[in-house]
Amino acid sequence: AQSVSQHNHHVILSEAASLELGCNYSYGGTVNLFWYVQYPGQHLQLLLKYFSGDPLVKGIKGFEAEFIKSKFSFNLRKPSVQWSDTAEYFCAAYPTDSWGKLQFGAGTQVVVTP
Amino acid sequence: DTAVSQTPKYLVTQMGNDKSIKCEQNLGHDTMYWYKQDSKKFLKIMFSYNNKELIINETVPNRFSPKSPDKAHLNLHINSLELGDSAVYFCASKVGEGTDTQYFGPGTRLTVL
Numbered sequence: 001a002q003s004v005s006q007h008n009h010h011v012i013l014s015e016a017a018s019l020e021l022g023c024n025y026s027y028g029g030t031v032n033l034f035w036y037v038q039y040p041g042q043h044l045q046l047l048l049k050y051f052s053g054d055p056l057v058k059g060i061k062g063f064e065a066e067f068i069k070s071k072f073s074f075n076l077r078k079p080s081v082q083w084s085d086t087a088e089y090f091c092a093a094y095p096t097d098s099w100g101k102l103q104f105g106a107g108t109q110v111v112v113t114p
Numbered sequence: 115d116t117a118v119s120q121t122p123k124y125l126v127t128q129m130g131n132d133k134s135i136k137c138e139q140n141l142g143h144d145t146m147y148w149y150k151q152d153s154k155k156f157l158k159i160m161f162s163y164n165n166k167e168l169i170i171n172e173t174v175p176n177r178f179s180p181k182s183p184d185k186a187h188l189n190l191h192i193n194s195l196e197l198g199d200s201a202v203y204f205c206a207s208k209v210g211e212g213t214d215t216q217y218f219g220p221g222t223r224l225t226v227l
Contacts, residue, residue: 034215038155043204044218088155099169100145100208100216104157 002027004093006105014113015083021076021108023091030096033074035065038088038107047089050074051096061085086112117141118219120205126225127195135190135222137205145169146188147206147216148180157204163188195226 007022025031035047048059055067065076074091091105118139127133139146147170148160162170163182177193192199205219 036218043220044157046215046217049215090157092157099162099164100147100214101159101162101170102147102149102206102216103159107155107157109155 002093002095002103004091004103004105006089006091006108008108009106010109010111012111012113013081016080017112019076019078019081019085019110021089021091021110023074023076023105024072025074025091025093025103026072027093027095031093032096033065033067034092034102035059035063035074035076036090036092038090040087044090047076081110081112083112083114086110118205118207118217120203120219120222122222123220124223124225126227128227129195129197131195132191132193133195133224134192135203135205135224137188137190137219139186139205139207139217139219141207141217143207143209143217144185145208146182146185147208148188148190149204149206149218150174151202151204151221153201161188161190192224195224197226200224200226 004025033050036044037047047063050057050067058064089108092102094102121136145164147162151157161180165185166182179191182188202221202223204221206216208214208216
């Protein structure tokens with residue numbers, strides 16, 4: 001079955017620390033991959049996406065993600081987090097031949113302490 | 115300019131009632147979606163329409179019925195509300211079939227008492 005899994009459910013770190021969130025997907029064919037962020041009480045916002053090409057993609061607010069096809073992974077990174085990065089982070093994917101049936105991971109709650 | 119908008123933002127109602135949530139997008143997209151986010155923040159797709167045609171219909175109770183009067187609107191009607199329907203419902207849209215990004219609305223927090 002197609003699925004998206006995120007490795008951590010909760011991450012607590014201090015400002016200026018580096019962040020890496022793991023995401024793995026299981027799909028038979030090619031997929032489109034996304035990271036969305038949900039700040040407290042707000043809607044989902046796109047951080048970055050991968051469709052094809054350079055496997056290292058850069059998004060907003062200093063985030064980047066690397067697509068590793070052999071590992072079916074799309075991990076999110078930020079070298080130095082800020083308190084304002086406290087949010088829920090969702091990895092999501094859909095097969096390229098679908099109507100965009102996005103499948104989400106369970107989410108990772110990131111708390112950045114001052 | 116709000117790209118994807120939903121009304122109402124909050125909805126509190128009693129069990130057994132019927133309610134509707136409306137969604138509108140001004141992005142010119144052809145495809146719209148409804149997602150449900152439960153209390154554990156898990157997001158799951160419910161429905162999708164493309165140019166007013168139902169293309170994704172996940173396993174949801176038939177008390178939930180989507181309606182798309184035109185490609186810019188996708189409404190969600192829920193009959194005989196139950197406690198378990200309490201959740202945040204998100205609308206989203208994208209261009210059409212194939213590779214593209216989905217843009218999400220602000221969500222509607224439904225609380226069933």
